[in-house]
Amino acid sequence: MxxxxxxxxxxxxxxxxxxxxxxxxxxxGERVAIIGPSGAGKTSLxxxxxxxxxxxxxxxxxxxxxxxxxxxxxxxxxxARIGLIHQAPPLPARQRVVTAVLAGxxxxxxxxxxxxxxxxxxxxxxxxxxxxxxDLGEKCFERCDQLSGGQLQRVxxxxxxxxxxxxxxxxxxxxxxxxxxxxxxxxxxNDDAQQRGAxxxxxxxxxxxxLAHFPRIIGVREGRVVFDLPREAVEPxxxxxxxxxxxxxxSHSEAPTTGSVxxxxx
Amino acid sequence: MLxxxxxxxxxxxxxxxTALVLLVLWPGIQISELxxxxxxxxxxxxxxxxxxxxxxxxxxxxxxxxxLGRATLETLAIxxxxxxxxxxxxxxxxxxxxxxxxxxxxxxxxxPSAWSKALRWPxxxxxxxxxxxxxxxxxxxxxxxxxxxPTAGVLAIAxxxxxxxxxxxxxxxxSVDPRPxxxxxxxxxxxxxxxxxxxxxxxxxxxLSYSVYRWECAIRASVIMGFVGAGGLGQQIDLSMRMFAGxxxxxxxxxxxxxxxxxxxxxxxxRERLL
Numbered sequence: 085m086x087x088x089x090x091x092x093x094x095x096x097x098x099x100x101x102x103x104x105x106x107x108x109x110x111x112x113g114e115r116v117a118i119i120g121p122s123g124a125g126k127t128s129l130x131x132x133x134x135x136x137x138x139x140x141x142x143x144x145x146x147x148x149x150x151x152x153x154x155x156x157x158x159x160x161x162x163x164a165r166i167g168l169i170h171q172a173p174p175l176p177a178r179q180r181v182v183t184a185v186l187a188g189x190x191x192x193x194x195x196x197x198x199x200x201x202x203x204x205x206x207x208x209x210x211x212x213x214x215x216x217x218x219d220l221g222e223k224c225f226e227r228c229d230q231l232s233g234g235q236l237q238r239v240x241x242x243x244x245x246x247x248x249x250x251x252x253x254x255x256x257x258x259x260x261x262x263x264x265x266x267x268x269x270x271x272x273x274n275d276d277a278q279q280r281g282a283x284x285x286x287x288x289x290x291x292x293x294x295l296a297h298f299p300r301i302i303g304v305r306e307g308r309v310v311f312d313l314p315r316e317a318v319e320p321x322x323x324x325x326x327x328x329x330x331x332x333x334x335s336h337s338e339a340p341t342t343g344s345v346x347x348x349x350x
Numbered sequence: 351m352l353x354x355x356x357x358x359x360x361x362x363x364x365x366x367x368t369a370l371v372l373l374v375l376w377p378g379i380q381i382s383e384l385x386x387x388x389x390x391x392x393x394x395x396x397x398x399x400x401x402x403x404x405x406x407x408x409x410x411x412x413x414x415x416x417x418l419g420r421a422t423l424e425t426l427a428i429x430x431x432x433x434x435x436x437x438x439x440x441x442x443x444x445x446x447x448x449x450x451x452x453x454x455x456x457x458x459x460x461x462p463s464a465w466s467k468a469l470r471w472p473x474x475x476x477x478x479x480x481x482x483x484x485x486x487x488x489x490x491x492x493x494x495x496x497x498x499x500p501t502a503g504v505l506a507i508a509x510x511x512x513x514x515x516x517x518x519x520x521x522x523x524x525s526v527d528p529r530p531x532x533x534x535x536x537x538x539x540x541x542x543x544x545x546x547x548x549x550x551x552x553x554x555x556x557x558l559s560y561s562v563y564r565w566e567c568a569i570r571a572s573v574i575m576g577f578v579g580a581g582g583l584g585q586q587i588d589l590s591m592r593m594f595a596g597x598x599x600x601x602x603x604x605x606x607x608x609x610x611x612x613x614x615x616x617x618x619x620x621r622e623r624l625l
Contacts, residue, residue, distance in 0.1 A: 097459065136536045138457050156453055164538030174529035176551035187547045191538025198543030247537065 085148065086112045086251055086283040087133060092142035094128055094307075102128040103307045106142070110285065112250075115277055117294035118287040120304035121327050126287035127171070129304065130255045133285065134168035135159065147250055164191025167249030169286075171256040173240030177229035181220070181239055184228055185211040188247035214242040217272050219265075233260040241269060245276055252277055254286035258293070266290070270297045291323060404596020414598060417586065422605055425582035428500050428575075429568035432507025433561070439480075439512035444519035446473035450528060451545055456535040460528060477520075481513025489575040503572050503580035510571075511564060518560055519553075526552035559617055566613035573606065 087110050094103040103125050110116055118126050131137045132144065135151045144151060149162050167188070175184045182205050189207075190198045200206065208224070215221050218238040228236060237260045244252060254273065258266035270286070274297055277284035288294045294301055294315075301318050303310040303326045311322050388394060447470055449455060452462035485506045492502035523545070531548025535541070576584015583602055590598035 097461070134536055136457055136532075137459070160453075160535075160538045160540070162538070163536055167537060168533070170533060174527070174533040174548075176527075176530050176548065178551040178554075179547070183547065187534060187539070188537070190534055190540070190543045190547065193543070195540040195542045198540065199546055202546050 085145070086110050086114065087147070088143075088145040089133075090143045092132065092139045092144060094125075094132060094137060095140045101307055103132065103139075106307075106309055108302070108309065108312070110283055112283055113277075113281045114300060115274055115284045115298050116286075116300045116302055117298035118285060118302045118304055119289075119291055119294050119326065120287075120310075121329065122289075124304045125307040126304055127255050128307075130168065130253045130285065130287055133251070134166055134253050135163055136168065160191065164247075165249055166251045167244035167247045167253065169241050169244050169252075169254040169257045171237075171259055173236050173243075175228045175236065175239060177227070179228050181215070181226055181228060181231070182208060182211045182224050184239055185214055185242045185246050188214075188243040188245075191247070210246060211242070214246040215239070217245065217276075218242055218269060234262070234265065237261065238269065241273065245272075248280060248282075250282050252282050252284045254284070256287055256289060259289065266293060267296070274298075401596065404594065405600035407597055408601045408604065409595065409597040410601065414601070418583075418601060418605060421583045421586045421602075422609070424500055425569060425572050425576070425584070426609070428503040428572040428580070428582050429507065429565060431504045432572070433511060433565050433568050435504065435508035436511035436515055437561075439508070440515035440519060443473055443477055443512070443516040444523065445542075445545065446470065447477060447516065448520035448523040450520075450523035450526075450531060450549055451535075451541045453535060453541065455528075456532045460532075474517075474520075477513045477516040479513070481510055481517065483510070485510040485571050486575060486578065489580045490578050493579045498579040498581070500581035503575045503582065506575060506580065507568050507571060511568060515561065515564060519557060522553045522556050522560070523549050526556075555621060558620055562613060562617035562620065566610055569609050569613065570606075 087108070089106050089108040092103060092106040092108075093101070095101050106129065118129065120126055128137065132139055133146065135146070138152055147162065147165055149158075151159055151162055154162060183202065186201055186205055186207060193201070197206070205211065212221050212224050215224055215238075218241060220235060220238050220242065223231065223235065223239075228239065231239065237257065241254075241257055244254075252273070257273065258269050261269060270293060273284060273286070276282070284298075286294075286298070295318065299315055300313070301315050302312045303322065305326055310326055311318070313322075445451065449462050449467075449470065452466045454463040454466045455461060488506035488509050489502050492505045496502055496505070526549060530552070531544045534544040534548045539547070572580070572582050573584040573587070576582045576586070577588045579585065583605065587599060587602050590602070
């Protein structure tokens with residue numbers, strides 16, 4: 085079992101409930117897309133799975149460990165086996181791309197090796213290979229502030245590809261890319277997970293991409309899991325209910341709109 | 351709910367803060383007995399005028415210039431050696447004192463646990479102790495311990511400046527974007543590596559600029575400490591002043607100006623070239 089959540093809740097310090105009563109089991113090697121409207125809790129769920137947020141209730145089991153019952157050292161070892169792709173990649177502007185990618189393995193390296201790598205990149209070939217899979221090989225020695233938003237996002241993905249974690253989490257990994265590039269990038273992520281037998285969970289705002297690339301779809305709304313189905317079983321009615329927005333509904337006096345909801349595409 | 355938010359909620363705190371600043375400033379001026387009028391009184395102005403008139407012509411005999419060159423080198427050496435020693439202590443202490451590398455903050459949305467905050471206090475305390483005694487007092491102490499000469503100045507600068515550098519470095523680490531380092535900590539990175547990859551790239555420019563500025567301050571401080579016998583230009587100025595050799599004082603002040611100009615240019619070049 086790659087991850088198991090039971091009755092997990094998350095309440096922020098300001099009292100806002102981000103997640104409640106989440107029960108979720110994902111087997112090793114599964115590939116899952118998380119969809120839902122803005123503010124549904126997709127990012128919170130992924131950050132919780134990345135041990136970047138501690139749940140306020142329930143139990144979390146990741147890669148057969150209970151992260152919040154481990155000591156600091158053991159938790160850092162567990163964290164090195166989990167990779168999170170951030171929606172806005174947190175890369176320092178002055179850092180070179182090669183350094184940013186190689187930083188993916190800092191958790192697996194000793195700290196002297198990490199510092200040595202800063203003086204001279206120890207695995208240029210490895211970084212270039214990860215970048216080449218995302219068509220960024222020629223940007224290896226450029227600085228992060230010279231890249232566009234979509235390129236930066238791909239550097240963030242290359243870092244996690246280089247990390248090669250057993251549990252790969254991706255928060256809107258293709259939100260800044262054009263449709264062709266987005267499809268290619270999701271294919272690279274899925275192929276990588278399949279080849280290594282890794283588990284992949286990605287949140288996506290484009291439903292068609294989720295249905296095209298992932299065998300299992302989880303719908304999240306208002307901090308709860310609304311449905312958890314294989315993609316063949318996801319009905320248009322379920323999607324409509326997931327994205328229905330009472331506050332944006334046209335008033336009754338206006339001309340009636342067509343029945344189908346506009347599902348956002350990338 | 352909307353009616354409450356029609357006014358900017360920050361207005362009242364800002365007004366109170368302004369009132370507080372004015373309230374504190376007035377007694378400050380009173381207690382320090384600041385009275386700019388004394389500068390304009392006739393005999394005071396005449397005294398200052400006589401002192402300044404002695405400044406011209408500048409002293410420039412070969413013998414004096416040799417002395418001046420040697421004293422300048424000594425001053426630079428005191429400042430540089432003092433800064434180097436200070437950095438040895440300041441960098442590790444700043445890493446211990448800063449919250450930027452807290453593991454517990456990484457999964458508590460930037461708010462370290464009480465335990466982690468408490469553990470940072472000894473390092474903060476050490477930095478406070480180091481910088482709370484002025485360098486001139488340390489210099490007086492060390493002149494007694496190791497005798498007249500530059501060693502006392504170097505030690506005094508090392509102690510006080512390690513406290514200042516450590517404090518400011520720790521605050522610079524906390525003021526840059528915390529997300530890169532947190533992302534690395536969450537991916538299992540050791541703290542020192544997370545610092546080097548996540549904090550340092552963003553903090554380096556500010557650290558460099560502050561360090562060069564402190565080096566400039568160390569040059570000035572070493573001059574002041576020269577007055578109590580810790581070597582360098584200060585000792586020479588003290589001697590020249592006692593001998594009412596205004597020209598020599600003026601030459602040395604000009605040297606100061608050049609040194610500060612040098613530090614300023616160095617900072618600019620380093621920031622442009624290295625970053």
